[in-house]
Amino acid sequence: MNNYVITFKPINQKISIPEGSTLKDAIVKSGLDFDFPCGGIGKCGKCAVKVLSPKIETLKKELEHLSKNEILKNIHLACLTEIHDNMIVELNMRKNTDYNILQSSVEKKSDLLPLLKKDFIQLDAPSLENQKSDLNRLREKLTLKNSEYKNLKIGISTLRQLPDKLREACNKVTVVIGKDEILGIEEGDTCHKMFGIAFDIGTTTVVGYLMDLYSGKELAVSSSLNPQIKFGADVISRTNYANQNNNGLESLQSTIVKLLNELIDNVSQKSNVKKDDIYVSTVVGNTCMHHLFLGLTPRYIAAVPYVPVVNESVKLSALELKLNINPNGRVFALPTIAGFVGADTVAVILATDMDKSKDIKLAVDIGTNGEMVLGSSKKLVSCSTAAGPAFEGAQISSGMRGANGAIDHVYFGKEMTYTVIGNEKPRGICGSGLLDIIAGFVKVGLINKRGKLLSPDKFTNPAAKKYSDRIISYNNANAFLMVSESETAYDNPILVTQKDITSLQLAKGAISAGIKILIKNLGINLDDIKEVLLAGAFGNYMNPHSACTIGLIPKELESKIKLVGNAAGSGAKLALLSQSEFERADRIANKVTYIELGAQKHFNLEFARGMQF
């Protein structure tokens, strides 16, 4: 079989690859950071690349995703393009710095009793009169400090370091203690050096928070897109990748661990904290991200009856995960609630104290999926819907993530105005922008109750008139010309198609139905809800008024909305800073009742209702 050389511009990276492979194979094999939102099955059209040479024919399957302009420019979908020649290909690779990733979070004080403890002790020197083993002499003094230390375990690697460490330190050492075990022995008094890192692994973005466990302060934050995106944008396509490829699960796991190690490097450099001084890490994420990180198959989450391998919190050694903190360090994955309500939701509850609140609160976290929790200290119910892709730009014709060039907010005032991330020429629309646009459509009467984009002759609201010229025909339906060809970055018009509106309708229908079903299950009324907590990136960037206008969130709750930032990240930090908060996470996961929407008889009705505007 022939091998061909593919050259990627502008970085000039080359790779040799067998005939018949796809450009996607070449990109993945090269380790380049490039997205395949649908997992590379020709469905989303987001992996378009410009083939500089040779000129190749456009496939039928590509036609539905490419404009004429793009076809003329020899633009192709990497996942569908087979290699039968040497090729030169231009990639628009994403840069992390292009993205706004939500790192900030509303902080909550916790009693500082972190997952890690340190105690400085001075051992008796051994002598012919005191021939006790090194470990016995250590235990003796430790137990004097705290009788709970009596039965601390000690791993073989720490035991191996013990004798030389004691003698180098003239018997004056600091013992590093994690929960029920001795994790390290350090020379002299290092009690003030206690560090941990909390990770929030989202389907799309990952954030790492380096925490000073002695002071409780955050020392540095680092974030990135989740590089597993190259295996698929959502949990289902990644699960498929894990199931259908040899070592698929291992690839997904090593990809996320590699990223976490980069974040560790980054916060370590920013803060001048040595990686070896980081002994603990907490991790939250949705159940699929959680399973992929732990190397647990997500196969049975993705299919009926959506069962995870494990719900309770999991403790691992940093070494077995290959996480580059201290090799004796421990990693704690917070518990999950169900296959589609994960440790991130547990962390949101932990951070917002919903489980302790007398008032009933609703928490909504719309990321790639939409998770909701409703209740108070009495009872908490939760559910999840596959809401995400519309808000993450994946299934929207001109959709894109919240990166430079994305229209992020739109105002239908006297004029329609919009803002673009990075103040560039627009390249597409991100979720918050789409939400504003559809809310505007509702407000000025461009769409009817069922979401149909009206032709100008059907307008009934006078405010709609001024947009008449923007209604164009596209694929046998109406579309809204958001930005004309001449004003965009890529010489393609930015449209909102009928299909886009339908995608958003499906998403908002599902979330609104989810909220209704939670309310019904708890046996309360809308009025009983005292606060709506919006967690996660989308919830914090979107305009809450738009969300209520389209009915994503019930209109009656608009005044009760409160933004809580990356509450999942806050929860991960809290668990790191306080052993009792960590233990509370397990109690929360046990306490929350998960409601499988698909199994609710009223769901279809509520869903259909929720789709209306």
Added chain:
Amino acid sequence: MNNYVITFKPINQKISIPEGSTLKDAIVKSGLDFDFPCGGIGKCGKCAVKVLSPKIETLKKELEHLSKNEILKNIHLACLTEIHDNMIVELNMRKNTDYNILQSSVEKKSDLLPLLKKDFIQLDAPSLENQKSDLNRLREKLTLKNSEYKNLKIGISTLRQLPDKLREACNKVTVVIGKDEILGIEEGDTCHKMFGIAFDIGTTTVVGYLMDLYSGKELAVSSSLNPQIKFGADVISRTNYANQNNNGLESLQSTIVKLLNELIDNVSQKSNVKKDDIYVSTVVGNTCMHHLFLGLTPRYIAAVPYVPVVNESVKLSALELKLNINPNGRVFALPTIAGFVGADTVAVILATDMDKSKDIKLAVDIGTNGEMVLGSSKKLVSCSTAAGPAFEGAQISSGMRGANGAIDHVYFGKEMTYTVIGNEKPRGICGSGLLDIIAGFVKVGLINKRGKLLSPDKFTNPAAKKYSDRIISYNNANAFLMVSESETAYDNPILVTQKDITSLQLAKGAISAGIKILIKNLGINLDDIKEVLLAGAFGNYMNPHSACTIGLIPKELESKIKLVGNAAGSGAKLALLSQSEFERADRIANKVTYIELGAQKHFNLEFARGMQF
């Protein structure tokens, strides 16, 4: 630097090695099984090899170890011979089958409640009405079986296997439980398949016992010399090797683990038990062997104040030790008492129930070191002496181990007669043979009280006369011609020199002083001792009458001697078969008082007395 090729005969193995290396380096680098009892420092003279080409000069330092005959035959000490040419070298490599290794032991019934448990359960199938995680459904049924199973831990590797195992097995699985954790999930009902392996790691020999934990029966035994011998015959020379070489400790550890894996292969083949079905292992050994096996430095055991890293029992994963039982399996090293009284002594006490006995007993285990324990359920005291080398053949001019060709028993009756292991021409004298010879010298009056080998003119006992011809002059002292040149396997006479007698005197003086000091410490008289338990290889091969004749064991105790075989191995098996016996081992280790002989003011006096015949 030039490299030269060394060819080892008769196996025809070649190795290329830089000029200036020694033949020892070449042998060790080749991974050949060859002994350097003194650790390769030119002290013991036991690493003699025949250089077939070229003819090389004999060094001054070699002269004291080689006979004229050997010098003529171009025999050299491998550890002293530098390489400055291609060489062909003949090795007398040891074969394991040549050796008699004590495997058998007096058995003791234990309650069968092994370190491993298995439980067969059938899980509820998951459904939309029961979306509990795999682990939760497992815990649910396990807890129904036994409420103690509620908080069993589970490692990530077992968790990773859980989902597919459950589905392959249609939810009918056997859970493998070790102490407080789930070690494995097996398809169907495998409760009757429960295996463990107990190891006794001696300085010289290693034995592995494969046990059926379901029936309590021993299924197979395999034994071998300890291949660490190439780094030194005794604990001190191995400790020196570990301290003085890069990765010395790692080499010693990987060498013993490799052997244990060979023994596992061997018992697995003999018994048709799959290695993956072996989930637990117990290990005993003296403290140095114990530390080397665990990868703990023996450095501080070897120097004043002789402190081990750890005394309590240690649990490790088979994976981290690279021990080829089930990768999720656990290895339990029994506790040690002191730097020179190890887990083997704990196992001897466990097997003989000394700690439960109303009667005062004395246990003596003479291996490379000599360990002694005295006492009853009230109190136990122990000590150790570096008695070994004389009995293991190391510092004896014609000494050798108990292998084919060794004179193992000698009778001074009407004639002096002897037996040779393997019924071959004699090659040397092993420990039990030397003991009989010296006892014979005492009996017929060839030596005086102080151990001096008399010239015939000084004989006072008529029985000595017939041996007059055998008294020859050697290195300015008398020597006893045991076997003349013409009757030995190597055309060299077998002698017992004055130096040999002194070596044995030192050894027996130390042991006899140790016993006296234990008696004094316990505040008892010789008469109070009801039983003397001889454990270990030497104790079981030697003639107890000879031992009492020379005063190695007080004459008064001769009638109370009982052979208990490899009691250390029995103890390791008991701990495997019964969790409560395993826990008793830790209590025993805590209970036994260790007495440092060197720190006892009466020791030198007792030692000097003990050296007399």
